[in-house]
Amino acid sequence: MKCDEARLLMMGYLDNELTEDEIKALQEHLDSCAKCRAEWESFKELKKETSEMKFKPFPEMFWDDYWENVYNRIERGIGWILFSLGAIILLAFGAYELLEDFFLNPKEPMIEKIGVGLLILGLIVIFVSVLREKLMIRKVDKYRRVLR
Amino acid sequence: MDAKISDKEAIDACLNGNKEMYRYIMERYKERAYYLALMFTKNSEDALDLSQEAFYRAYRSLKDYDTSRPFYSWFYRILKNLCINFTNRHKRLVRMDDYVQTATLDLGEKPDELFEQNERSAIVWRGLKKLDDKDREIILMKDFNDFSYQEMADALGIPIGSVMSRLYYARKRLLKILQNFKGDL
Structure with a gap:
């Protein structure tokens, strides 16, 4: 085994990612190569030091509501989709009612009716989307009171 | 929780509408997710919130996840992007920097x-x-x-x-x- 290959295998050995055969081959190389052996000892020491670095502990109750919060977000996500769809349908129906005379007038050209219809529908979708975004950001953004 | 249920089984069940099965995934990865977010935010409350948001977003995108690949590496990208956006946004709002730095x-x-x-x-x-x-x-x-x-x-x-x-x-x-x-x- 060449030193280049041994260097990569050292990482695998350090991180418990090697097979028995690879470990054996690496050990044979380390037994015969003083330079790699010295390097290996330094890496082992470094690994020991990083593994001794412990994150600050957190209270036992920390995880109590974790799943409930994720689950609620999932449920509310579906709620927002339904809210958006319902709002778009209702607003589109309202707009149609308001402009019923225009849409039912046979003298108005069809292309104009399609254009006005798409324009109104687009505006409604944008309105609902912005409304939803504002409501969601307001709910989750704790920095909303910070002046820009 | 039954540790024998694999990520793939849990995710397949979620995709078939069984939301409760997502709990297996979350229990398995929540601590790593939290500490990863903590290394971006340096704040426990934000790390908790962002890791939960990442689990929610991952759930929403489950249909795009390739179950032959490790879940956590896919989830990592979602959480990392959330943390980067959060950190950059936070920096802008509190005017700590005149420029937007990429969070690492x-x-x-x-x-x-x-x-x-x-x-x-x-x-x-x-x-x-x-x-x-x-x-x-x-x-x-x-x-x-x-x-x-x-x-x-x-x-x-x-x-x-x-x-x-x-x-x-x-x-x-x-x-x-x-x-x-x-x-x-």
Whole structure:
């Protein structure tokens, strides 16, 4: 085994990612190569030091509501989709009612009716989307009171 | 929770409408997700919130997830993007910087910000801070967030051989920095 290959295998050995055969081959190389052996000892020491670095502990109750919060977000996500769809349908129906005379007038050209219809529908979708975004950001953004 | 249920089984059940099965995934990865977010935000409350949001977003995108790949490496990208957006947005709002800096995986401004106080740990912490972002990221993924090589390869989009090679050079550079510290003492 060449030193280049041994260097990569050292990482695998350090991180418990090697097979028995690879470990054996690496050990044979380390037994015969003083330079790699010295390097290996330094890496082992470094690994020991990083593994001794412990994150600050957190209270036992920390995880109590974790799943409930994720689950609620999932449920509310579906709620927002339904809210958006319902709002778009209702607003589109309202707009149609308001402009019923225009849409039912046979003298108005069809292309104009399609254009006005798409324009109104687009505006409604944008309105609902912005409304939803504002409501969601307001709910989750704790920095909303910070002046820009 | 039944540890025998695999990620794939749980995710397939979720895709068939059984939302409760997502709990298996979340229980399995919540601590790693939290600590990963903590390394971006340096704040426990934000890390908790962002890791939960990442689980929600991952659930929403489950249909795009390839179950033949490790879940955590896919989830890592979602959480990392959320943390970067959050950190940059936060920086803008509180006017700490005149420019938007790209947030990176890091260990806080002081050694005791995230870690239990320990003299030797503080030295390693200083060494890690001196590394460039790429070297630091790969060491933190492995040594502080328990990534497997397969997970790292998937998360970073590189072969496992490159993961080992990047780890080798990153650790080598860290060792050199630590040796210089000893020389300074």
